[in-house]
Amino acid sequence: GAVVSQHPSRVICKSGTSVKIECRSLDFQATTMFWYRQFPKQSLMLMATSNEGSKATYEQGVEKDKFLINHASLTLSTLTVTSAHPEDSSFYICSANPTGGRREQYFGPGTRLTVT
């Protein structure tokens, strides 16, 4: 149980285009999902907290207009990287916190974004 999927697993896009990444909790509901970014040989940096039915909460330094987050249902959150640039190339990971007060997060496999 507690599986989180991400789609796509890898994506290559051209500079200036937008890319949407999906994060789904497959066998549980998640009121809260999180989006992280992981640079090579570095730790995970929290980008934003996605709350179902409300606006996302962004960490300091993360551009809201560039990284659009939508959490339309209890099993799906999406991250859209708008007007992507090469410096946005990274590994994006989502996690989901099950509803019902459980304090664990379950992580997706990540999405490797390469902007050319």
Add this chain to the structure above:
Amino acid sequence: AQSVSQHNHHVILSEAASLELGCNYSYGGTVNLFWYVQYPGQHLQLLLKYFSGDPLVKGIKGFEAEFIKSKFSFNLRKPSVQWSDTAEYFCAVSHSGGYQKVTFGTGTKLQVIP
């Protein structure tokens, strides 16, 4: 703001050696503590967690960690490592209550030599 520091960035051990990875956090309130592992090419998996109760926590694959509140530490241990333990290990902390925002340490890369 909470922060997590992992003292060792890269650890190399021979099989059967004992392992201890350090983790210290800074946060004044009640915390939840985690160790995650990321095997090469795979996603993060939870090794063990501490929420409350017995400060010695046992996780999967023979790992354990001890929460020492006075030292703000949550070190990971394993008495005898195997080659298959080669991976990156992340310590993480969240504060009790709220929406479980998790802060990760910088990670420790463990390489076990057969």
